[in-house]
Amino acid sequence: MNLELQQFKAEFFKALAHPMRIRILEVLSEGDRTVNEIQSIIGSEGSAVSQQLAILRSKNVVYGSKDGTTVIYSLRDPLVKDLLSVAKRIFDNHLVGTITMLENMRTE
Structure with missing residues (x-):
């Protein structure tokens, strides 16, 4: 894999x-x-949301489009939704593994 x-x-x-x-x-x-x-x-507070949106914008994860004086935010790439879903499945797998480990410890 290349450095970039x-x-x-x-x-x-x-x-x-x-x-x-x-x-x-x-x-x-x-x-x-x-x-x-x-x-x-x-x-959450509006300023906190705005700060976090600014970071997401600067990394090109989201973008804002103006509608009059209002800015409407969107995902730059719809695959982010898939990424979040995969992260949840990984979390669920870890949770199942932890529960299994605790059940095994209880039966020992």
């Missing part, structure tokens, strides 16, 4: 490395939203 691709992947995953950014991406996976809509859905 590795660097892209590292920067991309850094952009995802915050729980609020992940939650914003989950919301945007369901459809385009304004800052106020995202704020309302996730129950």
Whole structure:
């Protein structure tokens, strides 16, 4: 794998490395939203949402388009939705493994 691709992947995953950014991406996976809509859905301060959106924009994970004075945010690539789904499945696999380990420990 070439260095540029590795660097892209590292920067991309850094952009995802915050729980609020992940939650914003989950919301945007369901459809385009304004800052106020995202704020309302996730129950967070507008400034915090705006800061996290700025990071996601700077890493080209999301983009905003103007509709009058309102900015509507969207996923830049719909495959992000698939990535979040795969991450959830990995989490579920880890959870099943942990539960199995705990059950085995209990029976010993």
